[in-house]
Amino acid sequence: MLQAIGLTSTPRRDRPPAVDDLTFDARPGAVTALLGPAGSGKTTTLRLMLELEPGRGTTYFRGRPLHRIAHPPREVGVLLGDIPGHPSRTLRGQLRMLCAATGVPASRAEELTRAVGLDGLERRRIGTLPIGADRRLGLAAALLGDPHTLLLDEPGAGLSASESGWLHALLRAHADGGGTVLYTTADPKDAVRNADRVVTLDAGRLVGDQDVTEFSRTRLRPRVSVRTPQAARLAAVVTQEARAARRPVEVVAEDGNRLSVYGSDCAAVGDTAFRHGVPIHRLAAETGDSGGSGAPAGRGRSGPRTAVGGGGPESGGSDREPGAGGSVPADVTPSGSATPGSATRETGAEEPGGARRPARSPLRPLRYEIRRLLGVPSTPLVVAAVLLVSVTLALLLGRGGRAALPAVLAGWPALSPLPPAALGAGLLGAFSFGEEYRYPALTTGRGAVPRRPGLLMAKLTVAAAVALALGAAVVVVDLEVLRFVYGGELIAVPRNWPTMSASWLGLMIGCAWAGVLGAGVFRAAAAGVAAVLAVPVAFVPLMQKVLTGPSVRSAAGLPSRLREFAGPQWSPAVDRWLAGGLRVLGQPAGVALSLTLTGLFCAYVFTGLRRKARW
Structure with missing residues (x-):
C-alpha cells in the first residue's frame, strides 16, 4: 500500500x-486518481512523495x-512531465x-x-517521436525495474482517445496484477472512467477521498448536451x-451554440425542441461537474446558470468522508511508524538491526556511462572533427619544415593554447556531465544527476580511455598522412618518443x-570547456614564472631518495620511469593541470556535500 x-x-x-497537510492512501490492486484543477498541487504532491521537493x-x-528502499x-516507476534524455x-x-x-x-x-x-x-530519435510514442516510451522507462507502484503525472494529456484507452488499459492491467497505480488528472470524467478511487485536491488540501461510485454520485451528475443554431430560444x-x-x-449556455441541460433527459429536451420547431444538430447525454466546493472546473460552468421549477442545482452531498482530512491510515501506528509491508523485491544489503541500505543509482555506473557516451551523435562528430583539423594543421606545419616534430604530429601551432586533440578530449569530458544536467536521463528515478563517487569514477575512467584513444589516433593518423x-624518410620517429608520448x-x-x-x-558543458582552456591561458604562464625563477631549486635525485624512504629496492628501469614521470609532472603544464584538477575535485566534493542528493 502507498501511504x-x-x-x-x-x-x-x-x-x-x-500542498498543505495532505494525507491519503492508494491501495494495491486498484487505480487511484489524484484529481484537481491546474495549480491544485498535484505535481507537487508527487514530487513530495518522491522526496524531490523540500517539505x-x-x-x-x-x-x-x-x-530506505534498497532499489x-x-x-x-515514475513518469513526471516529458520523457527525459538527450533528444x-x-x-x-x-x-x-x-x-x-x-x-x-x-x-x-x-x-x-x-x-x-x-x-x-x-x-527513432527521442526528439522525433510523436506524443503517443513518447508517452509509451515514458511508460516503458517507468516499468523497466518491474516496480510495484506507478506514479504518473497527467499521463493522458494530449493523447487521442485510442491512445488514452491503450494507456489506461495498461495501467488497469498493472493494477489487476497486484500493483498500485496513482496518476494525476484534471478531468473528473477521466477519473470516473479509469479509476477505482478518486482523491480530490483544491489549493493543496484534501477535499475528497472517495470510491469512484461515491464520487460519481456526489460530485458528478448527468446532463444533456445540445447543439442548436437557436440556443437562446431553446433555453x-x-x-x-x-x-x-x-x-x-x-x-x-456554453460557448457557441451549445447548451447543457441539468435535471432532464434527451427525450424530454428533444420533444420540447420538436414542439417549438427548434432544429437540433447534436443531442447527447453526458456526465458533467456538479460544481461543488473544490471540484475541478468543467465545461458546464462556463456560462450563466438558470435554476427553474422551484429548485436549484443539486448540492451533490458532502465531499469529505469521515476522517478524510487528517486521519492516519490503518497500517500506520499513532506514532507515525509504518508496519512492515510485504515487499517481494528485497535485494539491498542488510544493516545492523535489519534495516536496508539503499543502493545508489545508477547501479552499474561504468556500463551506464559507456552507453551514454556512445548513444549520442556528438561523440563521433567531435572525434571526426579533431582528426580532420589535426591532419590539416599537421600538413601545414610539416610543409614549412620549421616546426618541431612533436608539434607537427599533434597538429599544435604556436598560436593555439591547446592542440585540437586536447580540446576535443576536454569537450567530450565536459559533455559527460554537461549533457546529464541539460538532458537529465535519471530525473524520473530519483532526482537530479547523482553526485556519487561511483558515477564520478566511471566518468573519469571513460573520459581517460577516450582521451588515450583519441591522442593515440591523432598521432598515428598524422604520422601516416605526413609520410x-x-x-617516409623525411619523418623519422625521435629517440625520446616514450617521454614525449x-x-x-x-x-x-x-x-x-x-x-x-x-x-x-x-x-x-561550457564551464567544463572553460576549465580546460583556463589551464594554458591562465595557469601555465603563471607556473612558468614560478618554476623558472632564480630561487627555484632542482628536484634531481628525488627517485633515489624515495627509494631510500620506501625501504624495498626496485630495479633501475623503475628509476627511469619514475624520473621520467616526475619530469613530465614538473613541467609548467603538468603542474598547472595537477593544481587545476585538485581544485576542481575539491570543489566537486564540496558542492556534492552541500547538495546532498539522496541516491
Whole structure:
C-alpha cells in the first residue's frame, strides 16, 4: 500500500504552501486518481512523495519510505512531465542506458519495447517521436525495474482517445496484477472512467477521498448536451416548460451554440425542441461537474446558470468522508511508524538491526556511462572533427619544415593554447556531465544527476580511455598522412618518443578530466570547456614564472631518495620511469593541470556535500 501522511511543501516568498497537510492512501490492486484543477498541487504532491521537493511529511511504499528502499526503481516507476534524455538518442539506446542505471539486463529494453507497442521504432530519435510514442516510451522507462507502484503525472494529456484507452488499459492491467497505480488528472470524467478511487485536491488540501461510485454520485451528475443554431430560444422554451411542470431543470449556455441541460433527459429536451420547431444538430447525454466546493472546473460552468421549477442545482452531498482530512491510515501506528509491508523485491544489503541500505543509482555506473557516451551523435562528430583539423594543421606545419616534430604530429601551432586533440578530449569530458544536467536521463528515478563517487569514477575512467584513444589516433593518423604526403624518410620517429608520448597522453587525460570536473561543479558543458582552456591561458604562464625563477631549486635525485624512504629496492628501469614521470609532472603544464584538477575535485566534493542528493 502507498501511504502519504501529512505532506506539506515548503512555502516560497510568503505564499501559502502548494500542498498543505495532505494525507491519503492508494491501495494495491486498484487505480487511484489524484484529481484537481491546474495549480491544485498535484505535481507537487508527487514530487513530495518522491522526496524531490523540500517539505514535511512521509510517504510509505509498502511500509518503507523511499530513501530506505534498497532499489527505488524496482519499487516505484515514475513518469513526471516529458520523457527525459538527450533528444538525439535513439529509443533503444535510451532504454538500454536506463537498464544499466536500474541494474536490470539489457534484454529488458527489448521486452518492454514490444510490450508497449514500439516495435519498429527502436532506431527513432527521442526528439522525433510523436506524443503517443513518447508517452509509451515514458511508460516503458517507468516499468523497466518491474516496480510495484506507478506514479504518473497527467499521463493522458494530449493523447487521442485510442491512445488514452491503450494507456489506461495498461495501467488497469498493472493494477489487476497486484500493483498500485496513482496518476494525476484534471478531468473528473477521466477519473470516473479509469479509476477505482478518486482523491480530490483544491489549493493543496484534501477535499475528497472517495470510491469512484461515491464520487460519481456526489460530485458528478448527468446532463444533456445540445447543439442548436437557436440556443437562446431553446433555453427559453425548456425553462418555460420546466417552470410550468415544476421540475428542477437547469439550463447553462456554453460557448457557441451549445447548451447543457441539468435535471432532464434527451427525450424530454428533444420533444420540447420538436414542439417549438427548434432544429437540433447534436443531442447527447453526458456526465458533467456538479460544481461543488473544490471540484475541478468543467465545461458546464462556463456560462450563466438558470435554476427553474422551484429548485436549484443539486448540492451533490458532502465531499469529505469521515476522517478524510487528517486521519492516519490503518497500517500506520499513532506514532507515525509504518508496519512492515510485504515487499517481494528485497535485494539491498542488510544493516545492523535489519534495516536496508539503499543502493545508489545508477547501479552499474561504468556500463551506464559507456552507453551514454556512445548513444549520442556528438561523440563521433567531435572525434571526426579533431582528426580532420589535426591532419590539416599537421600538413601545414610539416610543409614549412620549421616546426618541431612533436608539434607537427599533434597538429599544435604556436598560436593555439591547446592542440585540437586536447580540446576535443576536454569537450567530450565536459559533455559527460554537461549533457546529464541539460538532458537529465535519471530525473524520473530519483532526482537530479547523482553526485556519487561511483558515477564520478566511471566518468573519469571513460573520459581517460577516450582521451588515450583519441591522442593515440591523432598521432598515428598524422604520422601516416605526413609520410604519405612528404615521404617516409623525411619523418623519422625521435629517440625520446616514450617521454614525449607520456607528456602527450598526460595532457590529453588532464584536459579530459578538467572538462568532466568543471562541468560537474558548474553544471554546464561550457564551464567544463572553460576549465580546460583556463589551464594554458591562465595557469601555465603563471607556473612558468614560478618554476623558472632564480630561487627555484632542482628536484634531481628525488627517485633515489624515495627509494631510500620506501625501504624495498626496485630495479633501475623503475628509476627511469619514475624520473621520467616526475619530469613530465614538473613541467609548467603538468603542474598547472595537477593544481587545476585538485581544485576542481575539491570543489566537486564540496558542492556534492552541500547538495546532498539522496541516491
